[in-house]
Amino acid sequence: MIEGITYFFTDPIAQKVILGIAIIGAVSGIVGTFSFLRKKTLIADAISHSVLPGICLGFMFVGTKDPIVLMAGALVIGWISVWLIDYLSSSTKLSEDTAIALVSTLFFAIGSVLLSVISKSQNAEQTGLKNFLFGKAATMTTFDIQVFTVTSIVIILIVIVFFKPFQLVCFNNEFAKSIGVKVKFIEFLLSTLTVMTVAIGIQAVGVVLMSALLIAPAASARYWTNRLSIMVVLAALFGMFSSVIGVMLSTMKNNMPTGPWIVFALFTFTLLTLLFAPKKGWFSIKRRNNSNQKKITEENLLKTFYQLKEDGNSEVSFHDFLEKRAVDTHSLERDLKRMVKNGFLTKKNKTFTLTESGKTEAARILRSHRLWELYLTKRMNFKEDHIHGTAETIEHLITPEIEQQLLKELDFPRSDPHNKEIPY
Amino acid sequence: MGMNDILTLITALLIAWSCSLLGCFLVLRKVVMVGDAISHSVLPGIVIAYLISTKFDSIFILIGAAVFGVFTTFIIDFFHKKLKLQEDASIGITFTWLFALGVILIALFTDGNADLDQDCVLFGELGTSFLDKIIYEGRVYGTRSMLMILPVFIIVILFVIFGFKGLQIMSFHEEYAKSKGINISFWHYTFMSLVSITTVMSFESVGAILVVGLLVIPPATAYLLVTKLPSMLFVSCIVSSIACFLGYYLSFKLDVSLSSMIIVTAGIMFVIALIIKKISSNLQVKSNIK
Numbered sequence: 001m002i003e004g005i006t007y008f009f010t011d012p013i014a015q016k017v018i019l020g021i022a023i024i025g026a027v028s029g030i031v032g033t034f035s036f037l038r039k040k041t042l043i044a045d046a047i048s049h050s051v052l053p054g055i056c057l058g059f060m061f062v063g064t065k066d067p068i069v070l071m072a073g074a075l076v077i078g079w080i081s082v083w084l085i086d087y088l089s090s091s092t093k094l095s096e097d098t099a100i101a102l103v104s105t106l107f108f109a110i111g112s113v114l115l116s117v118i119s120k121s122q123n124a125e126q127t128g129l130k131n132f133l134f135g136k137a138a139t140m141t142t143f144d145i146q147v148f149t150v151t152s153i154v155i156i157l158i159v160i161v162f163f164k165p166f167q168l169v170c171f172n173n174e175f176a177k178s179i180g181v182k183v184k185f186i187e188f189l190l191s192t193l194t195v196m197t198v199a200i201g202i203q204a205v206g207v208v209l210m211s212a213l214l215i216a217p218a219a220s221a222r223y224w225t226n227r228l229s230i231m232v233v234l235a236a237l238f239g240m241f242s243s244v245i246g247v248m249l250s251t252m253k254n255n256m257p258t259g260p261w262i263v264f265a266l267f268t269f270t271l272l273t274l275l276f277a278p279k280k281g282w283f284s285i286k287r288r289n290n291s292n293q294k295k296i297t298e299e300n301l302l303k304t305f306y307q308l309k310e311d312g313n314s315e316v317s318f319h320d321f322l323e324k325r326a327v328d329t330h331s332l333e334r335d336l337k338r339m340v341k342n343g344f345l346t347k348k349n350k351t352f353t354l355t356e357s358g359k360t361e362a363a364r365i366l367r368s369h370r371l372w373e374l375y376l377t378k379r380m381n382f383k384e385d386h387i388h389g390t391a392e393t394i395e396h397l398i399t400p401e402i403e404q405q406l407l408k409e410l411d412f413p414r415s416d417p418h419n420k421e422i423p424y
Numbered sequence: 425m426g427m428n429d430i431l432t433l434i435t436a437l438l439i440a441w442s443c444s445l446l447g448c449f450l451v452l453r454k455v456v457m458v459g460d461a462i463s464h465s466v467l468p469g470i471v472i473a474y475l476i477s478t479k480f481d482s483i484f485i486l487i488g489a490a491v492f493g494v495f496t497t498f499i500i501d502f503f504h505k506k507l508k509l510q511e512d513a514s515i516g517i518t519f520t521w522l523f524a525l526g527v528i529l530i531a532l533f534t535d536g537n538a539d540l541d542q543d544c545v546l547f548g549e550l551g552t553s554f555l556d557k558i559i560y561e562g563r564v565y566g567t568r569s570m571l572m573i574l575p576v577f578i579i580v581i582l583f584v585i586f587g588f589k590g591l592q593i594m595s596f597h598e599e600y601a602k603s604k605g606i607n608i609s610f611w612h613y614t615f616m617s618l619v620s621i622t623t624v625m626s627f628e629s630v631g632a633i634l635v636v637g638l639l640v641i642p643p644a645t646a647y648l649l650v651t652k653l654p655s656m657l658f659v660s661c662i663v664s665s666i667a668c669f670l671g672y673y674l675s676f677k678l679d680v681s682l683s684s685m686i687i688v689t690a691g692i693m694f695v696i697a698l699i700i701k702k703i704s705s706n707l708q709v710k711s712n713i714k
Contacts, residue, residue, distance in 0.1 A: 261524075
């Protein structure tokens with residue numbers, strides 16, 4: 001394994017392959033970001049299936065695997081497929097997903113008919129054409145990589161020049177239209193970029209799986225940032241990283257197609273991101289929900305304490321609690337234990353009392369609750385029996401600043417609509 | 425026409441009919457891409473089944489592979505609903521990954537074995553399916569692919585006939601079906617399992633990508649031409665039958681891949697239907713203006 005890795009950084013052929021695949025991965029990440037944000041990734045899938053006949057026609061036309069001719073073929077057919085999907089879903093009663101599936105399989109079938117025609121011809125070069133199905137990075141020549149580099153530079157330049165309109169079209173199509181962006185043209189440009197990316201990517205990844213390289217890096221990047229510019233850069237890095245790892249994995253065994261391994265690396269990376277990304281990942285959302293939930297429960301319990309104290313019980317037993325709040329015994333025990341640890345409560349002979357900090361906190365919650373109730377009746381003309389529910393929710397969200405504003409607005413009131421004292 | 429031609433044609437027709445009947449509901453319910461995803465995702469299941477049983481025979485293991493297809497819909501839902509990834513990307517990532525996994529398994533574990541290679545995965549081996557005949561006491565009972573798809577075809581027919589009401593109400597008015605107390609998820613998962621089984625059983629003959637063509641092109645053609653569900657099912661079967669006959673003839677004449685040619689023929693018929701539809705609606709608009 002280690003031998004394999006050092007081999008990649010010393011062997012000139014391997015270096016060439018790595019360079020090529022890194023370019024492809026990066027460009028796919030960049031272009032895929034826009035497809036992803038426009039929710040058009042399945043069209044990217046259709047495009048990558050559809051370019052197969054383009055490549056075959058290009059090959060039949062010149063009889064060699066000239067990357068420029070093959071790319072031109074892919075580009076023309078890719079455009080036709082995009083146009084056809086658009087036409088079918090807008091001008092007939094077929095839905096978009098039907099149009100996508102129809103065009104991609106039909107074009108793929110045409111491509112495979114052409115492949116079997118080509119395989120009948122005696123051209124010695126035709127054997128390599130099947131590599132376009134699942135990809136074979138090792139077959140990239142120096143000339144291929146030069147073509148890829150030039151194409152990538154063109155793509156990146158277009159993205160830089162048109163970054164603003166792209167952004168507008170991705171996030172707010174209608175607004176873009178209203179301020180005079182030529183949305184049709186921008187959409188055409190974005191499809192063209194996708195087709196170009198597919199055209200350079202298929203040699204390494206193959207037409208069958210190319211769409212993953214467009215979707216996965218963008219999907220991962222989305223979980224790390226909210227800014228488009230950062231997202232584009234991240235997607236490029238993720239695409240590059242996963243493709244290189246994929247190619248390395250594919251060398252474990254001779255004569256392996258590279259595409260599946262790249263997809264495998266991409267998927268693993270994306271899954272890890274979706275689960276573990278800071279802020280937006282599954283686990284951090286879970287954790288945040290949990291801690292919010294804990295805070296709300298604590299605040300509710302403190303409030304109950306305060307209310308019981310208002311009724312004249314300053315020492316509260318476990319059973320008084322259960323009567324007042326509908327919670328199960330087990331979780332109540334756990335919550336109370338935690339609050340004793342936090343210093344909000346003290347426990348003596350099976351009864352609980354509020355500490356000083358507990359009192360302040362409980363008063364704050366109750367104040368928020370009652371202020372809000374008062375605000376609803378005074379300023380919003382709510383009926384008194386309609387206000388408790390919303391106040392139950394909002395009391396946990398009111399910040400000290402909002403509290404100050406409410407106090408000022410209501411002129412430091414003494415009691416709430418139910419004639420209970422507002423604690424200060 | 426010799427016996428081999430007839431056997432191949434019967435296999436093709438059984439696959440085409442099963443797919444075009446189920447496809448109608450996929451098209452109507454706008455879940456074609458989920459069908460597409462399933463047809464790709466059953467690959468690892470098939471490869472594992474193949475590795476365990478060494479031959480394609482064991483029906484039970486193939487049912488297991490079909491479960492993989494339903495599993496796909498679960499994974500897509502997990503990504504979409506739990507991990508909050510947008511739906512199109514969830515579909516795109518899930519099926520490419522499972523398909524890639526299948527291809528990797530093939531490359532790793534089935535060295536130079538002619539029965540299951542990357543070509544078969546993509547295009548199937550319908551054209552040579554007649555080589556594998558089931559012969560009992562000197563009489564030919566059919567080919568293996570044919571006998572694999574026959575029970576599926578019967579199940580599909582029975583499902584469509586007896587489940588017609590449920591399928592219909594679900595395809596046109598899901599909310600109404602819910603309000604009527606129809607168990608939507610039961611119908612959904614039964615239907616998707618059937619799509620999955622059909623894909624697995626047709627897989628060896630037509631491959632993972634072209635089976636989608638049979639699921640979507642004939643129903644889409646029928647959808648353009650007619651409006652009632654029973655006639656849509658009927659027209660869809662007619663279209664796929666013509667595609668089989670014509671495709672068979674053309675692939676023989678031109679000496680090209682049979683399953684691809686069937687799809688291409690169906691595609692040509694779709695284009696013709698589209699043109700007819702456009703011309704007739706143009707004429708209608710003109711006469712309305714007059």
